[in-house]
Amino acid sequence: MQETLSHAASQKRIISYLRRLGNTPPNVLLLEGGSREQREELGLFWAALLNCSSGDPCGDCPTCRQIGRESYRDLYVFRGQEDSIKVDDVRPLRQVLADKPYEAYRVVLFSEAQELTVPAANALLKSLEEPLSGNVFVLLAPQRHLLLSTLVSRSYPFTLSQAGMQTGPEEESEVVPWLESLLRFWQSGTGLFEHTGQKKAVDRHLLGRILLAMERELHRAYLGEDGGPLAAYLRRHLAPLYWARLDMALAKAEEIVRHQVNPALILEWLALTVWRWLREQPARDCQ
Ligand SMILES: [Zn+2]
Structure with missing residues (x-):
């Protein structure tokens, strides 16, 4: 683990991201890019970060050591490199997930998550969407596009590269005008x-991408990162108290999309919700 951690420590930028993210860990962290070994190291680093009592994985305590050996009782690792990850592999998890973790967080890690079969992924979806507190998931894959879109849409993605890390791709041209309209x-x-009033202006797929872009901007705002205009606006105008609510509203929107609700109505609901918050929140100094 010591070695793993020191190796991981060389990827300072990612580590500092994960540290900040560790205060309010996303339900599903997706790490893409880099090599399989790098992804697995970072996945274990994340598990140690969330569980080491020093709050900054020491690499040396019983928890860190057990995580390094993958013998920690709140750590579940599934690997897809040998064979696909099947529904029978993940089924026993559902019972486990219903119980509270022994320590701080139960971390369920899927390496080569693109090898999750559709039935296995489906069996996990409910847990990914409405995780009981204390359960966090990590999906590791060479590229997010290899994963089932239902998994990606529930994830908070990070991209590793040899040179370091970028967060997500730049917004797609189709999404940008919608972010501008919201602003x-x-x-x-x-x-x-x-x-939104124009017929078929937004379909489910486009809305999914808009929601993902909003999530990314929200997280950038949260991390104090440079992002697009939306991140800057949220940072300046929306009280941090509402950021978690926005995160939940985005998750709710993603949930409703799958129930055949008109995507335009969902976007309008989301826009109005934030509009109301902006007006009800205590006056906020512009920074
Ligand atoms: Zn430790």
Whole structure:
């Protein structure tokens, strides 16, 4: 573990990201890029970060050592490199997940998560969506595009590369105008419904990408990172108290999308919700 951690420590930027993220760990962390070994190291680092009592994995305590040996009782590792990860492999997890972890967090890690079969992924979806507190998931894959989209849409993605890390791809051209419309709406109360009102302006897939982009911007705002205009706006205008609520609203929106609700209505609901928060929150100094 010591060696693992010191190796991982060389990837300072990722580590500092994970440290900050560790305060409020996302339900599902997706690490893509880099080599399989790097991804697994970081996955274990994340497990140690969440469980080591020093709060900054020491690499030396019983918890860190057990995580390094993968013998920690709140750590579950599934590997897809030998064979696909089947529903029978993950089924016993459901019972485990229902119980509280022994220590701080139960970490369920899937290496080569693209090898999860569709039935196995489906069996996990409910746990990924509504995790009982104390359960966190880690998906490791060469590229997120190899994973089932239902998994990706529930994940908070990080991209590793040899040179370091970037967060997510830049927003796609199709998504950008919608983010701009949302911003304009929050600032002025206009400029969105003209768009959503157009027939078939937003379909489920586009909405999914808009939600993902919003999540990314929210996390950038949270981490104090440079992001797009949306991250800057949220950081400046929305009280941090509401960030967790926005995170939940985004998760709820993703949930409703799958129930055949008109995607335009979902986007309008989300826009109005934030618009209301912006007006009800205590006055906020611009920084
Ligand atoms: Zn430790």
